Amino acid sequence: MTISVSMTVNGKTVSGDVEGRTLLVQFLREQLHLTGTHVGCDTSQCGACVVHVDGQSVKSCTILAAQANGTEVVTIEGLADGATLHPMQEAFREHHGLQCGFCTPGMLATGYDIVRRLPDADEARIRRELSGNICRCTGYHNIVKAIKAGAEKMSAA
Amino acid sequence: MTPFAYSRAATPSEATGLGRDGASFIAGGTNLLDLMKLEIITPDRLVDISRLDLAAISETPEGGLRIGAMVRNSDLAADRKVCDSYPVLAEALLAGASAQLRNKATTGGNLLQRTRCYYFYDTAMPCNKRAPGSGCQAIGGATRLHAIFGASVHCIATHPSDMAVALRALDAEVEVEAPEGAIRRLPLSQFYVLPGDTPHIETVLAPGDLITAVILPPPQGGRQTYRKVRDRASYAFALVSVAGVVALKEGRIAHASLAFGGVAPQPWRNETVESMLHDRQPSAGLFAQAADALLADARPQKDNAFKISLLRRTLIAVLNELTDADQ
Numbered sequence: 001m002t003i004s005v006s007m008t009v010n011g012k013t014v015s016g017d018v019e020g021r022t023l024l025v026q027f028l029r030e031q032l033h034l035t036g037t038h039v040g041c042d043t044s045q046c047g048a049c050v051v052h053v054d055g056q057s058v059k060s061c062t063i064l065a066a067q068a069n070g071t072e073v074v075t076i077e078g079l080a081d082g083a084t085l086h087p088m089q090e091a092f093r094e095h096h097g098l099q100c101g102f103c104t105p106g107m108l109a110t111g112y113d114i115v116r117r118l119p120d121a122d123e124a125r126i127r128r129e130l131s132g133n134i135c136r137c138t139g140y141h142n143i144v145k146a147i148k149a150g151a152e153k154m155s156a157a
Numbered sequence: 158m159t160p161f162a163y164s165r166a167a168t169p170s171e172a173t174g175l176g177r178d179g180a181s182f183i184a185g186g187t188n189l190l191d192l193m194k195l196e197i198i199t200p201d202r203l204v205d206i207s208r209l210d211l212a213a214i215s216e217t218p219e220g221g222l223r224i225g226a227m228v229r230n231s232d233l234a235a236d237r238k239v240c241d242s243y244p245v246l247a248e249a250l251l252a253g254a255s256a257q258l259r260n261k262a263t264t265g266g267n268l269l270q271r272t273r274c275y276y277f278y279d280t281a282m283p284c285n286k287r288a289p290g291s292g293c294q295a296i297g298g299a300t301r302l303h304a305i306f307g308a309s310v311h312c313i314a315t316h317p318s319d320m321a322v323a324l325r326a327l328d329a330e331v332e333v334e335a336p337e338g339a340i341r342r343l344p345l346s347q348f349y350v351l352p353g354d355t356p357h358i359e360t361v362l363a364p365g366d367l368i369t370a371v372i373l374p375p376p377q378g379g380r381q382t383y384r385k386v387r388d389r390a391s392y393a394f395a396l397v398s399v400a401g402v403v404a405l406k407e408g409r410i411a412h413a414s415l416a417f418g419g420v421a422p423q424p425w426r427n428e429t430v431e432s433m434l435h436d437r438q439p440s441a442g443l444f445a446q447a448a449d450a451l452l453a454d455a456r457p458q459k460d461n462a463f464k465i466s467l468l469r470r471t472l473i474a475v476l477n478e479l480t481d482a483d484q
Contacts, residue, residue, distance in 0.1 A: 001162050020163035020203060021193075043191050044258060045392075056231075056260040062190050063261070066163045067183070067205055110257070131391035132255025 005069040009034070010078030018065040025049045027065035028075060036076035036105050040134070047133030050106040050113075051075045057113035059132070076105035079112065087153035088112045088146075097146030099137035106133050111147040115154050123148065158193045165205040169334050169367055172206050177336040177365030180204045184227060185261035187254070188270040197271075197280060197287055207263070211369055214238070220375035223332075226265030226368045230320065231256065233264060243373060245381035245400050249323035252385040255392055265368035268321055268331065268348070269360070272314035272422075273394055275299060285311045286356045293356075300458035302394065305465060306421040312356030313458055315419055316349070317394050322418035323383055325426055326400035330372040336365040342372065349423035359422075379404025379412060380479045386419075386471055395419030397468045403434075403479035410434045410480065415472070417451075420464060427451050439480035444473045 006015035009032060016031045028034045028051070037060060040048035044062040051060045052074040079086040085093065088111050098104045107130075114121055114129045121129065126147050127140070135143060166172035176182060181200035183189055184207045192198040211225040214236050222238055233239055234250035254262060276282045276295045283292035295303060295313050303313040330342045349360055362368075381402045387393040398418035404411045413434040417425040430451045437443050448469040455465050 001160070003163060020161050021158040023190075042194065044187060047255070047257065050257055057257050058260050059257045062187055062258075064163065064183075064186065064190070064205075066165075067186065067207060113256075128391065129256055132257045 003066045003069075005065055007068055007070060008072040010074055020064065020066060022065040023061055024051070024053075024063040024065045024068045024073070025060035027068075028060060028073070034075050034077050038102055038105055040102065040106075040136075045134065046103070047106040047110060048103050050109040050133065052109060052113065057110055074109075076108055079108060086112070087157050088115065088150035091150035091153055092143075092146040095142050095146040095149055097139070097143045099135075099139045103133060103135045103137075107135070107143055107147075111143075111150055112154075114147060115151040119151060119155055121151065158190075159196060159199045161200050162202045163205065164202075165208055169206075169209055169211070169369060170336075170338055172204050172209065173334055173336040173338075173365045173367050175202065175204045175365075176367065179364070182206045182367065184263040184266040185229070185258075186266075187258045187262045188266070192271060195278060195280065197278065206367065211265075217372060222373040224264050224371045224373070226263060226332075226370055228264045230254070230259040230262045230264070230267060234259065242376035243323075243327055243381070245326060245383050245402060246320065246323040246373075248381075248383035249319040249385075249398075249400060252383060252395075252398070253319040264320070264371050267318055268324075268368065268371070270318055271359075273302065273317045274314035275302075277314060286314060286352075286359075289355070289357045295458075297459065300460040302396070302419075303458050303461055304421050305455040305457050305461060305468075306417075306425050307351050308422065308456065309352045309354065309356065311354050312352035312422070314352070314356070314422060316421065316423050317419075318424070319383070319385060319395065319398060319418060321345070322395075322398055322416045322424040323400045324371060324373075325416035325424035326381075326402050326414045327377070328374050328414065330374075331368055332370040332372060333362065334367045334369045335363065340369070345424070346426065352422050356422075377402055377404065377412060377414065382475055382478055384471055384475050384478075386467060397464055397471050399468075399471050399475045401475040401479050403476070405439075405480060408482075409436050409438055411436070413476075415475075417468065417472075420455075420468060427454075434476075439476070441473075444476045447476070448472050 002017045038048035040046035044059045049060040180202040212227040213225045234247045282294045329345045383400045385395045385398040395418045400416045402414040
């Protein structure tokens with residue numbers, strides 16, 4: 001059974017035909033070729049696939065593409081402004097908030113979401129809010145530093 | 158996932174009609190999609206109920222709260238009335254899952270999530286819950302997470318929800334719409350059924366029944382807390398948890414509601430324990446007696462006898478916290 005879906009992804013209207021069982025992350029990666037969003041565990045544990053749907057951070061491996069029909073989606077590709085990195089991306093670069101980089105799209109999506117909801121979050125709160133994102137390199141210290149710095153950049157921007 | 162037909166329901170009655178004819182409901186999908194990927198559940202037809210107009214939180218005429226079934230866990234935990242008058246519920250919600258899952262998971266779906274028993278999740282293993290009559294490999298197996306109350310010789314799985322434990326302590330009711338439109342309200346105490354010899358049947362819901370809301374009675378007052386003990390500090394299911402609502406009057410316990418998670422096939426409550434506490438002065442001796450009464454019925458498995466002492470300590474800690482005159 002094929003389902004036609006249409007949604008706004010990073011500000012652009014996109015559409016496509018999916019199966020009922022097509023996951024949002026599969027639609028993003030395989031049909032839209034937005035491969036910045038990663039699939040780690042595929043069981044909503046690791047957070048590599050975090051994107052924003054209608055302004056909420058969610059795990060795109062655990063939403064059907066059909067369920068996202070009609071929504072607004074922002075992926076890691078939608079964070080930067082052209083060649084200018086988003087302040088959160090800039091902070092991750094400055095603070096070496098990545099090692100292998102696999103978890104980074106999800107960390108950035110979550111980091112941005114944390115700061116948007118809790119602009120004054122302290123380190124303990126940031127760590128708690130990151131509980132749905134796993135870094136297989138265990139590089140959490142710099143990720144937390146980067147998010148804290150990203151918060152300052154975002155409030156200054 | 159095996160292929161299935163997908164549609165969005167426009168109204169509850171459309172959903173219940175399709176459900177009666179064998180369709181499964183999907184709302185947040187945070188548990189269901191995992192189960193479908195592992196082919197533990199393989200629906201032919203999935204009805205998306207997430208857009209139904211059931212996402213409001215409103216006061217009831219009695220002064221309680223009506224929580225629509227589609228209210229997301231994150232919105233419920235942040236709701237001002239919940240934080241002010243039912244803080245045990247907000248605490249329990251925030252103790253569960255992760256931010257991204259709470260953004261998807263719904264009130265109704267949380268009640269209906271399935272056990273995280275390893276054997277239920279492993280389709281290579283027999284499991285009476287997944288494949289009725291095939292046997293239970295958990296019994297005699299790895300049983301760290303399993304039940305000490307309410308289990309049967311056919312199933313020892315626990316209910317994983319934190320939210321439901323708080324709702325049990327708050328005397329919540331579940332509003333259900335049946336196919337043909339009849340609406341009924343069930344106390345949460347009558348919503349789940351013990352495994353017995355049919356562990357695949359977990360609730361009293363019939364095919365097509367749709368949870369439309371959870372109703373909280375007017376606030377009971379008193380202090381509230383949710384204490385969850387787990388193997389790591391975040392993103393883990395409870396080994397044991399205690400939801401407590403305790404009101405003191407003139408130095409005596411005027412009211413105590415206590416529900417327990419991680420220890421039974423459903424949120425557990427023991428009226429005997431609560432009546433023992435009623436109208437008594439808080440004391441270490443009283444709390445020890447209450448813990449004795451609670452744990453008298455405990456039947457541990459090979460790996461989880463630790464839950465007896467852990468639950469004892471957690472209950473006593475909660476009672477101390479909620480009755481501490483200095484706080």
